Amino acid sequence: MTRRRDTHVDALLPPKTVLDAMEMAVIVCDRYGNVIYTNPFTETLLGFGGPEYIGRSWLSLGVAEEDHEQAKDLARRVLRGAVWEGTFCNVRADGSTVYTRAYAVPLRHPSGSVEGLVIFGREALRSNQRDQDRYGLLERIGERLAGSLELQQTLRRVADTLVPQFADHCFIDLFSGDQLVRRVSRHAGDWTPPPGTWREIGDTVEYPPGHFCAKAMTRRDAVLVDNVVSDRMKAPTPASKRLGEEVGVTSIIAAPLLARGELLGVMSLALSGVTVRPDPHYDGFDRDLMGAIASRVALAIDNAMLFEEERETALAFQKQLLPGDRPPPLDGLEIAWRYEPARPLESHGQGIQTQVGGDWYDVIPLSAGRVGLVIGDVEGRGARAAAVMGQLRAALRAFAQDDKPPADILLKLDEWVRTMSTPVQYANGATPNGQETPLVSVTYFVYDAWSRHLSFANAGHQPPLLVLDGEVGELEASGRGAMLGVRQPGVGGDIRYEEETRELPPGSTLVLYTDGLIERRPKEDGDHHSREQARELLYQAVRKAARGDVESIANAAFEAVPGDIDDDVAIVVVRTSPTRLHVEERRFPAEPIMVSEARRLAAETFADWGMLDEQSELACLLVSEVVTNVVLHAANTPAPRREFVLEGALGLDGPGGFDDPWELPDLSRREPVTKEFTLRLRRGEKAVWVEVLDKDMRLPRIRSAGETDEGGRGLYLVDQLAARWGSRPTSDGKAVWFEISLKS
Structure with missing residues (x-):
């Protein structure tokens, strides 16, 4: 059901002879977005129009589906009294595509109330190489940013794509905390700005109020300076302004870098006499194109910054886990x-x-x-x-x-x-x-x-x-x-x-x-x-x-x-090491008298190594304790296994199956008991290690000795006086060791 046309709105329209003669599409809509008038050029431009569209939504005039949300934004802003400008993609009746540059203004009643909106449209993409290059540029920017995850790589790709095809100079400034820092300064050809003029990469940048970059960030919209000569352009410093005049800067566009509602910085492009161009000026279409490019660049920068933040967090996490x-x-x-x-x-x-x-x-x-x-x-x-x-x-x-x-x-x-x-x-x-x-x-x-x-x-x-x-x-x-x-x-x-x-x-x-x-x-x-x-x-x-x-x-x-x-x-x-380290090793019988021998060997070795008397005495004391523990508890070396053979025991020739006498080993003989231990001394740069090895598989442990117990305190002393101590199993027994730190 179409909405009924308001007759009092017709009274607000200019004479039809004027609108019919315009080579620009004119679409008048009521407050609900329904068409109440289209001039003849509307059908020429869009492929839709005429009396049959009166009462329909203006979206029916071929506005591409992906631009419907933008159309709703247009209506909201204009009905609140603002002016809207942008580019639409329109699909004609024959299926061809045309890009239209649209300007929308409120249609006001003499009382001042907004009764509708008027949309003026012209073809945005004209049949010339420059416009085709512009759209190709937007496509290439999207392709080159699609796989970029590093911030510096992202910025480099942007500059490489824009200079020199679309600009002679490209600057990108990003916020670091509350300060703007220049991250890109790219120029056409081999030209570079003299030191002390335009800000270099890594420098902080402060734009004065009224500067086109400051305006772009404040308005959060692209700003065009189409003619620098006629525009009283402000500059951050007098030196930068003089350099702009010397190189012949003719036109500038600045666009804010906005991603997810956050202002990341500003990007500015400039044309100058550095290169020779047929038209060294930007126009409104360039400004809109720059705005679209800035949106894509900002999203890529935001992704790169998120990636770097995640990467740095993971690196810091891993660094803490590694040595x-x-x-x-x-x-x-x-x-x-x-x-x-x-x-x-x-x-x-x-x-x-x-x-x-x-x-x-x-x-x-x-x-x-x-x-x-x-x-x-x-x-x-x-x-x-x-x-x-x-x-x-x-x-x-x-x-x-x-x-x-x-x-x-x-x-x-x-x-x-x-x-x-x-x-x-x-x-x-x-x-x-x-x-x-x-x-x-x-x-x-x-x-x-x-x-x-x-x-x-x-x-x-x-x-x-x-x-x-x-x-x-x-x-x-x-x-x-x-x-x-x-x-x-x-x-x-x-x-x-x-x-x-x-x-x-x-x-x-x-x-x-x-x-x-x-x-x-x-x-x-x-x-x-x-x-x-x-x-x-x-x-x-x-x-x-x-x-x-x-x-x-x-x-x-x-x-x-x-x-x-x-x-x-x-x-x-x-x-x-190319040289042999200091080590002394000797095997002793596991007998009580060998405790003093082991201690004597340790004392002589420590003296040869130049240990301080205090350190040597402490080490010798602990040697005595560990060796004593081994002598008291060391197990015997297992005797070689001997086969127990009963020759003829299973014979069945005689009565009962036992005709041959039993030949048994002499069970009264015993293998000699061999109890022994090895004392191994090692000297390092900052410590001495003592190892006592024996055949007993049982690992020692510290036990609490009673007041009247004669023993049980040896390992306790080792634990209290040594820098470190422990025991480990070996292939044929165990090793008890302790460490004494060397003090210079």
């Missing part, structure tokens, strides 16, 4: 490490992705100066991978304090990983109910710098590089175990890790790394390298840097493979 920037000082080892998060993807429609991952590494002090080394990788990216990594690092540190073999530590860690999610991840990638268990590759090493023994176990991680005498190869191993969190179907769910042992020669170097080091994303126009090719490049780089220090090797390894980092990269370079 510090520098490795701790360790006896017999030089260590350098490096961690680099992945660079943002230049994705297309993939959304914002935080490239922090689950790579981790660690150095764990163990008993008697030994060191645990670990490098690993949690599959996936983002905060979840970093959180899993943090839990793994803490769990491994806790498990490592048991001083069990690396294979046992990985098995225990695998069991712990599988408790992080109820479903089980199988080797073929299947997961019940679509849930996932974290998959983790990790290698755990234990190194004894005094014996140079390295023991390790691998859970699906790539083997480290071993550098010996300038030659590079892999640390040989019998194979990789399954990744943590994987349970292979058909094997009963059992996961086993093989332990390997090597003796590292003096001055040998290990290069531990995660797969992000060799799996790089090619740069634009760059060659793609297969995994084998990347590994060969890594070998060559490490070989060239092998004579340098560990930091040089780490840097060479990181730079070995060209391309952007597509996944986190962790590198740990470990070099063994």
Whole structure:
């Protein structure tokens, strides 16, 4: 049902002869948006019009559906007495498209009340190359910003697209707190502004009131200065105004950068004599186009800023979970490490992705100066991978304090990983109910710098590089175990890790790394390298840097493979000492008289090492306590097993089946009792370690001694006086150890 035409509105219309002669569409509507008049040019321009549209909504004149919301905004503003200007997309009756530049004003009654609205329209896209280039520019801006996630990259792409095609000068200023900071200053050709004139990148900018940029931010709308010469344009400084006059700035557009209702900054473009153009002036259509571009740029900047904020949060989170920037000082080892998060993807429609991952590494002090080394990788990216990594690092540190073999530590860690999610991840990638268990590759090493023994176990991680005498190869191993969190179907769910042992020669170097080091994303126009090719490049780089220090090797390894980092990269370079560390070791019978002998050996050794008398006496006292505990409780060495044979016992030749006499061993003879222990003394740069090893599997514990008890206080003294102490199982018994800090 159409609304009845108001006759008193007709009285407000100008003579029809004037409207009919105009080469501009004129559409008059009542307060409800219904058409009460269209001039003949309306049908020429839009393809719709005439008496049959009277009473219909003006949207029926071919306004594209995507512009209906804009049309509602037009009506709201004009009916409140404002003037509206903008561009519409109209679909003609024949299906062709025309862009119309519309101006809408209120239709007022002599009393002043708004009775309707009048819309004037002309074709916005004329058939010339300049206008076609303008719309092509908007399309290219959208395409180039679609996959941009880094702020600086986003700003660079905007400037590259606008200069020099649409502008000779491009400036982008963004708020940092309450201050505007210049982030882009791009100019056509090779021209650059002299120092001290226009603000440079990183400078703060203050626009005076009335400046076109200040107006754009205040009005939150694009501002056009179509003719700078005739316009009394204000400038931030006299020097900047003089430079504008010298280069011949002719026309300027400034547009606010608005995203999600927040003002991020301002973007301004200028034409000048730097380049020769047929028309060195902007017009109203350029202003509207600039407004549309600014909206897209602002959204891309906002997304990039959100990405950087999320990325920085994740990086800070991961940095707190990883070791510090520098490795701790360790006896017999030089260590350098490096961690680099992945660079943002230049994705297309993939959304914002935080490239922090689950790579981790660690150095764990163990008993008697030994060191645990670990490098690993949690599959996936983002905060979840970093959180899993943090839990793994803490769990491994806790498990490592048991001083069990690396294979046992990985098995225990695998069991712990599988408790992080109820479903089980199988080797073929299947997961019940679509849930996932974290998959983790990790290698755990234990190194004894005094014996140079390295023991390790691998859970699906790539083997480290071993550098010996300038030659590079892999640390040989019998194979990789399954990744943590994987349970292979058909094997009963059992996961086993093989332990390997090597003796590292003096001055040998290990290069531990995660797969992000060799799996790089090619740069634009760059060659793609297969995994084998990347590994060969890594070998060559490490070989060239092998004579340098560990930091040089780490840097060479990181730079070995060209391309952007597509996944986190962790590198740990470990070099063994070229000289032998101080160690003294002797085996004693486990007899009470040997306590004084062990103490004498310790005193002589400590004196040779130059320990202070106070430190030496304390260490000797604790040696006596630990050795006494071993002598009292050490178990016998198990006697060799002997077969108990009854020759002919099962014969059935004689009565009862026992014709041959029994040949029994002499059960009255006993093997000699062999009780012994080993005292091992180690000196480091800042500490001395004492180890007492015996054949007893039972680990000692501190017990509370009563007032009348003669013993039970030895380990209590060790606990109170030593810097650290503990015990660990060995392959044939246990080791009790303590640490004394050296004071200079």
